Amino acid sequence: xxxxxxxxxxxxxxxxxxxxxxDEGDGASTSGAPIAHGWGAEGEDSTDPDGSAxxxxxxxxxxxxxxxxxxxxxGGDDATKHLRGLEAHLASIIKxxxxxxxxxxxxxEVLTHPEFGYYMHRDVFGQRGDFITSPEVSQVFGxxxxxxxxxxxxxxxxxxxxxxxxxxxxxxxxxxxLLRATSVFKEFTQSVSVHMVEVSxxxxxxxxxxxxxxxxxxxxxxxxxxxxxxKQNLFASLRVPKNPLNxxxxxxxxxxxxxxxxxxxxAHGSTPExxxxxxxxxxxxxxxxxxxxxxxxxxxxxxxxTILVAHEFFDAMPVHxxxxxxxxxxxxxxxxxxxxxxxxEGDEGDESDVAEGNPSDAAEDGDGEKKxxxxxxxxxxxxxxxxxxxxxxxxxxxxEDVKGGLRQLEIxxxxxxxxxxxAARVERHGGAAxxxxxxxxxxxGDSLQAIKDHAFVPVLQDPxxxxxxxxVDFGAMRQVIExxxxxxxxxxxxxxxxxxxxxxxPVTQRDLLFKLGIQERLQTLVGECETEEQAERVYDACxxxxxxxxxxxxxxxxxxxxGFRYKALAIVSAGLGxxxxxx
Numbered sequence: 012x013x014x015x016x017x018x019x020x021x022x023x024x025x026x027x028x029x030x031x032x033x034d035e036g037d038g039a040s041t042s043g044a045p046i047a048h049g050w051g052a053e054g055e056d057s058t059d060p061d062g063s064a065x066x067x068x069x070x071x072x073x074x075x076x077x078x079x080x081x082x083x084x085x086g087g088d089d090a091t092k093h094l095r096g097l098e099a100h101l102a103s104i105i106k107x108x109x110x111x112x113x114x115x116x117x118x119x120e121v122l123t124h125p126e127f128g129y130y131m132h133r134d135v136f137g138q139r140g141d142f143i144t145s146p147e148v149s150q151v152f153g154x155x156x157x158x159x160x161x162x163x164x165x166x167x168x169x170x171x172x173x174x175x176x177x178x179x180x181x182x183x184x185x186x187x188x189l190l191r192a193t194s195v196f197k198e199f200t201q202s203v204s205v206h207m208v209e210v211s212x213x214x215x216x217x218x219x220x221x222x223x224x225x226x227x228x229x230x231x232x233x234x235x236x237x238x239x240x241x242k243q244n245l246f247a248s249l250r251v252p253k254n255p256l257n258x259x260x261x262x263x264x265x266x267x268x269x270x271x272x273x274x275x276x277x278a279h280g281s282t283p284e285x286x287x288x289x290x291x292x293x294x295x296x297x298x299x300x301x302x303x304x305x306x307x308x309x310x311x312x313x314x315x316x317t318i319l320v321a322h323e324f325f326d327a328m329p330v331h332x333x334x335x336x337x338x339x340x341x342x343x344x345x346x347x348x349x350x351x352x353x354x355x356e357g358d359e360g361d362e363s364d365v366a367e368g369n370p371s372d373a374a375e376d377g378d379g380e381k382k383x384x385x386x387x388x389x390x391x392x393x394x395x396x397x398x399x400x401x402x403x404x405x406x407x408x409x410x411e412d413v414k415g416g417l418r419q420l421e422i423x424x425x426x427x428x429x430x431x432x433x434a435a436r437v438e439r440h441g442g443a444a445x446x447x448x449x450x451x452x453x454x455x456g457d458s459l460q461a462i463k464d465h466a467f468v469p470v471l472q473d474p475x476x477x478x479x480x481x482x483v484d485f486g487a488m489r490q491v492i493e494x495x496x497x498x499x500x501x502x503x504x505x506x507x508x509x510x511x512x513x514x515x516x517p518v519t520q521r522d523l524l525f526k527l528g529i530q531e532r533l534q535t536l537v538g539e540c541e542t543e544e545q546a547e548r549v550y551d552a553c554x555x556x557x558x559x560x561x562x563x564x565x566x567x568x569x570x571x572x573x574g575f576r577y578k579a580l581a582i583v584s585a586g587l588g589x590x591x592x593x594x
Contacts, residue, residue: 097127097475098385102347111344111389113397114459115329115425118479122327123210127475130211130327146185146322148573149552151536153188155527156445160189160318161199162591163443163583170316170441175203175301178309178429179324183207183218189320190222190298200299206312207305215292215305224294224303309432317442319433325488326448326480328426331397332457334390335418340402342395345471348387386471397424405454405487419456421481430488434495434582438511443583443590447520449576450483458482485517485580492582511585515593521557521574523592529553 101120105112122129146153164173177186186205193199205222209215219227288311290304306312332343401422406414433444461470463477470479495510533553540546558572581590 097121097124098473100124100127101345101386101474105345105347111346111391113395114332114343114345115423117345117386117474118329118459121474121479122329124475128211129475129478130214146181146188148555149549150188151529151532151553152524152556153185154192154532155524155529156185156320156322157189157192158527159445159591160320161193161196163318163587164199164202166443166583166587166590167316167441169198169202171202173203173316173318173442174206174312174314176206176208176309176312176317176319178208178319178321179327180207180209180218181214181323183214183221185320185322186218187221187223187298190296190301194299197299200301203301203318205296205301205303207303208307208309208312209305210307218305219292219294219303222294222303223297227292227294309429309436314436314440316440317436317444319437319442319444321433321444321446321448323448325423325426325429325446325483326450327478328423328429328481330421330423330459330481331401332459333398333402333420333422335420336390338393340394340398340420341390341392342398344389344391345386346389348385386474388471405490407490409454413454417454417456421455421458421484422487423481423484426483427487427491431491431495434492434510434512437582437584438495441584443581443587445579445581445590446483446488447523447577447579448483449573450485450517450578452517453484453486455482455484483578485578488580489514489516512582513585513587514580514582515589516580517578518593519575520577520579521559523579524557524574526592526594529557 097120101112101117104116104120120128160175164170167173180186186207190200190205207215207218209218219225288306288308290306290311292305294303295301296303304312333340334343335341401424402420405420405422406417430446436442437444458481459470459479460481461468461472461477461479468477492510492512492514495512533550536549537546540549555572557574559575560571579592581593583590
């Protein structure tokens with residue numbers, strides 16, 4: 012017999028003679044039927060087929076050395092045993108994979124990890140949050156987005172059953188202002204249903220309050236009910252499609268379930284609930300009595316004419332970062348500090364500071380001493396698969412002098428994939444979409460930044476406690492729409508023909524809001540103010556929406572205006588003219 016047991020020695024073995032049961036004097040060999048050789052009593056394999064006593068070998072193996080070797084290969088146990096929360100989670104991912112993770116993977120975990128993610132369990136907006144968005148600055152922004160939506164609905168021919176969608180609605184302030192402003196257009200409010208695409212349970216609850224939707228109607232929206240159900244069945248909330256490849260395609264949901272009204276079994280047994288296509292919450296807003304539904308993905312929104320708004324949504328999408336070195340394009344990766352030997356130390360390999368102009372990655376602890384984060388930026392040895400796939404597509408059509416001058420490149424495949432899905436939806440059902448965010452025409456170099464308490468902080472310091480954002484590459488987003496007419500399967504025929512959508516912009520937020528009538532709306536609001544102080548606050552808020560750097564006042568804690576840093580990009584279905592604000 013061979014037995015494996017734990018021993019202190021790396022490898023120990025000994026042989027010993029085993030007497031047969033008959034030799035032990037217990038009568039086992041003489042009572043009843045004879046015992047077949049090789050099959051001892053009670054399953055003991057004590058004799059060989061020839062009847063001789065079997066010699067047993069006992070082997071003991073110490074495996075602890077193997078475990079220590081793996082730990083030391085990835086920074087050692089001492090390097091990570093003190094970590095807590097998201098830092099410990101990220102370190103475990105790096106160890107499990109056997110090497111660094113991409114910046115995109117780091118951003119995804121920091122922002123949306125179910126337990127430690129920045130957006131998942133807190134109010135991050137407004138003066139008491141970490142940053143302020145345009146809708147939080149002034150109600151006028153949401154009101155003008157309402158005017159934009161009504162204009163596009165009119166251009167569509169005032170269809171019924173229009174899906175008014177917002178991606179990443181934050182507190183719900185923009186949609187609340189939009190619905191309040193458009194509630195005077197009864198025909199519009201009776202023709203639309205609102206669909207909020209939001210992954211954060213905490214933010215969904217804030218949005219429900221902002222829209223004045225009352226108590227949750229959907230069972231999944233009640234935390235207490237979910238908790239009680241989870242106690243009865245640990246797998247009650249697990250949705251596993253039986254064969255998702257036969258139901259979901261790259262551009263959304265296959266036509267077989269295009270017109271989903273209620274959960275029903277598909278051809279392969281998968282249901283909308285299993286696929287995560289059912290609303291996670293529903294309600295009716297007091298603003299115009301509009302029906303509101305919350306979804307975790309855009310695919311969950313029912314089909315129909317579409318008007319979509321994405322405000323400060325794409326700046327939170329994960330990005331891959333690349334740096335050009337003498338080895339070619341290398342990708343920036345996140346590693347456990349000290350676990351990777353970087354080449355060109357102090358040059359390309361010295362990747363501690365994530366964004367130019369951001370603070371150093373060392374931050375002061377409570378005693379005023381410099382505390383370095385447990386994670387650090389490193390460079391891949393060469394071109395990664397992600398770089399080989401994405402870099403040529405982003406550089407396509409770019410002038411040679413611009414290509415030659417690039418030293419850093421930032422690409423968000425998720426942004427491009429979502430914008431492509433939005434375009435496919437607009438093309439299929441008709442409609443318009445607008446994205447407003449801080450960004451540039453591109454290409455973007457290194458724009459990743461962390462913001463906490465309205466100030467920049469080190470990107471790798473205390474992950475999950477600060478917002479991570481990037482500048483949106485509007486040029487890459489427009490490139491997606493332009494390719495649709497050239498690439499088969501992307502809305503075109505592959506013969507350089509126009510697709511079923513048109514792209515406009517980007518234009519500055521200043522130009523957009525002036526064309527939508529911010530000046531006229533400001534005059535009306537000032538006229539309704541009862542005091543000069545109220546009028547001044549209204550004026551200052553609108554000025555920040557359209558102003559520039561001249562509004563910055565560090566002594567007063569006032570940041571620069573949003574008029575030029577923020578830009579807007581729009582797409583409309585074929586046959587419609589230029590969208591409002593883009594004429």
